[in-house]
Amino acid sequence: MKINDALAGAALAALGAAVLWHIQGFPPMPGQKFGPAWFPGLVAGGLIVCGTLLVAARLRAAAPAPLLALPAWMRRARPVASVASVVAGLAFYVLAADMLGFHITAAALLLVWSRLLGAAWKLALPVALAATLVIHLAFYKLLKVPLPWGLLERVVF
Amino acid sequence: MTPAVLQQAFALVLDPYVLWVIVAAAAYGLFVGAIPGLTATMATALLVPVTFFMPPVPAIAAIVTATAMAIFAGDIPSCLLRMPGTPASAAYADEAYAMTRKGQAEAALGASLVFSVIGGLFGTAVLIAAAPALAEIALQFSSFEYFWLVILGLSSAVFLAIGNPVKGVVSLLLGLLVASVGLDNPAAFPRFTFGSAELTGGLTLIPIMIGMFAFSEILRNVAAMERPWEMAQAKIGNVFRGMWTLARRYPMSILRGSALGTAIGALPGAGADIAAWMSYAVSKKFSKEPEKFGTGHVEGIVEAGAANNSAIAGAWIPALVFGIPGDSITAIVIGVLYIKGLNPGPTVFMQKAPEMYAIFVVFILANLLMIPLGYAAIKGAKQLLRAPRELLMPVILVFCIVGAFAINNSLFGVVLMLAFGLIAYVMEENGFPVAPAILGMVLGAMLEENFISSMIKSDGRLLAFFERPIAGALGALTMLIVAWPLARAWLRRNRNREALL
Numbered sequence: 001m002k003i004n005d006a007l008a009g010a011a012l013a014a015l016g017a018a019v020l021w022h023i024q025g026f027p028p029m030p031g032q033k034f035g036p037a038w039f040p041g042l043v044a045g046g047l048i049v050c051g052t053l054l055v056a057a058r059l060r061a062a063a064p065a066p067l068l069a070l071p072a073w074m075r076r077a078r079p080v081a082s083v084a085s086v087v088a089g090l091a092f093y094v095l096a097a098d099m100l101g102f103h104i105t106a107a108a109l110l111l112v113w114s115r116l117l118g119a120a121w122k123l124a125l126p127v128a129l130a131a132t133l134v135i136h137l138a139f140y141k142l143l144k145v146p147l148p149w150g151l152l153e154r155v156v157f
Numbered sequence: 158m159t160p161a162v163l164q165q166a167f168a169l170v171l172d173p174y175v176l177w178v179i180v181a182a183a184a185y186g187l188f189v190g191a192i193p194g195l196t197a198t199m200a201t202a203l204l205v206p207v208t209f210f211m212p213p214v215p216a217i218a219a220i221v222t223a224t225a226m227a228i229f230a231g232d233i234p235s236c237l238l239r240m241p242g243t244p245a246s247a248a249y250a251d252e253a254y255a256m257t258r259k260g261q262a263e264a265a266l267g268a269s270l271v272f273s274v275i276g277g278l279f280g281t282a283v284l285i286a287a288a289p290a291l292a293e294i295a296l297q298f299s300s301f302e303y304f305w306l307v308i309l310g311l312s313s314a315v316f317l318a319i320g321n322p323v324k325g326v327v328s329l330l331l332g333l334l335v336a337s338v339g340l341d342n343p344a345a346f347p348r349f350t351f352g353s354a355e356l357t358g359g360l361t362l363i364p365i366m367i368g369m370f371a372f373s374e375i376l377r378n379v380a381a382m383e384r385p386w387e388m389a390q391a392k393i394g395n396v397f398r399g400m401w402t403l404a405r406r407y408p409m410s411i412l413r414g415s416a417l418g419t420a421i422g423a424l425p426g427a428g429a430d431i432a433a434w435m436s437y438a439v440s441k442k443f444s445k446e447p448e449k450f451g452t453g454h455v456e457g458i459v460e461a462g463a464a465n466n467s468a469i470a471g472a473w474i475p476a477l478v479f480g481i482p483g484d485s486i487t488a489i490v491i492g493v494l495y496i497k498g499l500n501p502g503p504t505v506f507m508q509k510a511p512e513m514y515a516i517f518v519v520f521i522l523a524n525l526l527m528i529p530l531g532y533a534a535i536k537g538a539k540q541l542l543r544a545p546r547e548l549l550m551p552v553i554l555v556f557c558i559v560g561a562f563a564i565n566n567s568l569f570g571v572v573l574m575l576a577f578g579l580i581a582y583v584m585e586e587n588g589f590p591v592a593p594a595i596l597g598m599v600l601g602a603m604l605e606e607n608f609i610s611s612m613i614k615s616d617g618r619l620l621a622f623f624e625r626p627i628a629g630a631l632g633a634l635t636m637l638i639v640a641w642p643l644a645r646a647w648l649r650r651n652r653n654r655e656a657l658l
Contacts, residue, residue, distance in 0.1 A: 118547045124548070138207075
């Protein structure tokens with residue numbers, strides 16, 4: 001996704017301004033010139049300057065550029081579906097992992113992702129199950145990461 | 158260094174568990190490096206959650222070995238697919254493929270392997286010699302010198318980045334902004350936490366890095382998945398044949414590539430990829446036959462292939478001595494060093510001498526191990542590159558999830574990974590380099606802390622930053638580096654204006 005430099009610059013300058021506004025409420029350090037607002041204030045100032053520079057450079061450039069240009073892959077259904085499924089799948093994991101548990105969620109995601117990317121059922125299914133098992137053994141058993149059991153909790157314990 | 162320390166260091170490395178970890182990490186590094194779209198930095202980011210649960214020496218050994226192998230292995234698909242396996246091989250991927258088309262795949266792969274090993278060993282030698290010596294000097298550094306070192310590092314990251322310097326600065330500022338979230342500041346005031354307990358401790362860097370280096374890379378891969386890889390037909394026999402002749406023909410290239418690579422690696426913010434680009438350009442400039450570059454000529458591969466592997470070791474010099482990462486890999490490593498109680502800084506060479514020398518031994522071992530294992534990887538390259546991406550990418554994604562979760566055992570890590578992965582993807586699409594942002598995140602706290610404590614010591618007098626000799630020199634150097642590109646741009650614009658008149 002190509003964002004026009006003028007748009008990006010304006011957004012960055014706005015971010016800087018928002019930070020500057022927010023840090024007004026930071027208390028000073030007693031007896032010191034530089035309190036907790038100094039450092040983010042400096043960064044925010046820099047963002048405003050750089051954002052303005054980007055906008056100015058874009059406005060000075062002769063060739064016009066669209067505000068937003070989509071890359072070639074975004075005009076085809078397959079890659080859009082794959083990328084969307086990856087982002088949506090991660091969001092789904094965040095929302096559902098505690099309830100469904102790691103194992104069910106991960107296996108389901110693996111299956112959906114590999115099918116969407118073009119793997120055949122007869123490969124996608126065993127790989128989804130095997131990979132979930134291997135990650136369970138490596139991270140839960142060996143490295144003691146408390147991956148959530150979710151629905152399976154009652155089955156296992 | 159005393160013989161006793163050296164003996165302890167060898168004992169730490171030559172432990173069966175550590176050796177096993179090294180071999181496993183080598184295989185992992187070769188695989189990740191050889192698959193286009195999977196990078197050495199990604200290998201490191203995904204390795205961290207696993208190293209979390211290891212003692213210090215095997216944890217660091219795993220990262221050292223995996224990255225060294227990955228940077229070499231990145232050359233393999235350059236030869237066979239015309240796609241660099243890691244960005245560090247991009248500089249000469251076309252050259253390597255042109256050699257394959259001329260029926261010289263064997264020589265191209267052999268040169269990659271042999272001169273990677275030599276470059277890696279050169280960088281290691283400099284690391285072993287320079288790091289403890291620099292640490293001696295750095296013992297006298299106070300907050301004033303550290304402040305300048307951080308500024309120097311940050312500015313070199315911006316100016317070494319390829320592309321628009323304003324975008325480099327923006328990236329750096331965004332990183333510094335991320336670093337200022339949470340309680341971790343001299344006043345211990347909760348900044349930008351918006352009442353959230355998750356944000357009070359600051360944003361955890363490892364999930365962010367998994368997002369920026371692994372997840373964003375997967376997004377790019379998935380978007381480009383439709384195109385199948387076309388493998389060049391090449392017969393590969395003994396890749397070591399003719400390498401001695403090459404070494405005798407291009408001794409200067411080897412030396413120049415290794416030295417430049419180590420230096421670029423040691424400069425903060427620039428790593429193996431920029432080292433390779435610069436070395437390839439330098440090689441062409443000084444070559445007796447520059448017209449042959451691009452047509453399948455081995456000279457640039459010799460020089461740049463040595464450079465990217467030497468950069469890997471060079472990057473550890475500032476990372477170990479000052480806690481300032483030399484590249485994005487060591488930006489991740491610094492976090493691991495702190496977790497393992499090997500806090501970087503000049504005193505680490507006294508307090509943890511056996512561990513430090515053990516890291517050096519691992520560097521040597523990893524580079525030597527590259528000869529047989531790299532040879533095996535070249536032999537098995539065709540099978541390796543046939544790994545089905547439609548199955549591989551989903552599995553890596555689940556690794557990203559589990560890795561981001563495992564750092565704090567919290568789903569917030571997964572949220573961070575997702576958010577920063579998307580941000581990094583959009584940034585790179587629009588020409589904002591990611592490396593300065595990472596450096597800003599790692600160094601933000603150090604910058605603020607050293608500035609504030611300097612100001613407390615000097616009662617708020619800014620001139621105090623120039624009053625100590627080393628601090629003054631570092632300050633002057635920084636200003637020169639910052640002023641130079643600005644002056645050059647101004648001169649160029651004036652000249653253009655004159656030309657127009």
